[in-house]
Amino acid sequence: MGTVPFTYLGFPVYYGKKCNSHYENILRKIVQKLLGWQNKLLTYGGRHILITHVSQSIPLYLLSAINPTKGVINLLHHNFAKFFWSGNRGERRKHWVAWEDICFPKKEGGVGFRTLHGVTKALFSKLWWRFRVSTDSLWSTYMWNKYCKKQHPVIAGARGASHVWKKIMEMREEVEQGIGWQIKSGNSSFWYDNWTRKGALYLTNDMEDGDEDIEVQMCINNGEWDKEKLCELVSEEVVVQIIKNIKLNVRQDEVDQPWWIPNTSGIFSVQVCF
Known part of the structure; x- marks a missing residue:
């Protein structure tokens, strides 16, 4: 039988508390890559490109599904900064700006590292x-x-x-603040899904422990809002807002559709973070 920790599909598999030693493979791979560039004549711009488009791309596969320790990430940052500020022959030089500061966007005074x-x-x-x-x-x-x-x-x-x-x-x-739900069949949670586009209703309404979650369709009657039912659940001000701003297009054969509000396409993307 095998023992833990071990690597499966590129990910460390372990039991119990996570340790820096579980991520030695990814650390070694990045450090070796950086060492291979140190003896080359590179400008700061060249080092910036290599760090941004090569070194920082290596751990993305791992980071997409596993949460390493802060120590591992800080160690990666340390090696990135060491390479960026080093001389053309790899000699050690002063780090004039902290890594956290040069990770700001260029328009905010940083270099644009991630x-x-x-x-x-x-x-x-x-x-x-x-x-x-x-x-x-x-x-x-x-x-x-x-x-x-x-x-x-x-x-x-x-x-x-x-x-x-x-x-x-x-x-x-x-x-959750950025996820809105477009009503179709009304299967969204009345209390916990942001179908009003004003936030989940449980955040602004006093709910008792015995209150059960219901679906939005419970407040829809013949394709129209059931004002009487809504008034039993939320304040009159919220009822007016719902009836006025949320138009129904009930389709029993379709589930309610999620929509990422900050993006015009309605699809979540991490591109803005990169």
Whole structure:
């Protein structure tokens, strides 16, 4: 029988607390790549291109599905900065600006490098988006049954969960603010999905422990909003806003469609972070 930790499809598989030693392969690969360039005559612009388009692209596959320790990411940043500020023969030179500062966009006084902490957040934000919208995928179904079988994903906990799920939970609130739901059959959660485009209703309404989650279709009657039912659930001000601003186009054969509000295409993208 095999022992842990081991590598499977390029990812470290381990049990228990994650350690820097689990990521030695990716660290070694990047360091060797940087060492191979040190004896070449490179300008700061050349080093910038090599770091941005080669070195920082190597760990993307790993970061897309695993949350390494902060120590691993900081060590990668240290090696990137060491290479950037080094001389043409690899001699050590003073780091005139902290790595965190040169990772700002150029218009904000930085050099435009990507901070891998930010990249990790962006990639795990996309995992939450995929989890919420890809209900027919094997991964989404597995995660739903493992962590959200008894609770809506918006309020599901992370106690005793995997490192990946805990990291996804960290990004949940921020991503949920950008997800809107277009009403079709009305299967969205009345309380927890942002179908009003003003935020989830449970955030602005006092809900008691005994209150059950219901679907939006419970407040629709013959293709129109059921004002009486809405008034039983939310304030009159919210009812007016719903009836006035949310036009119904009920289609019983279609599920409600997610929409990424910040993007005109309605599809989540991490490109802006890169």
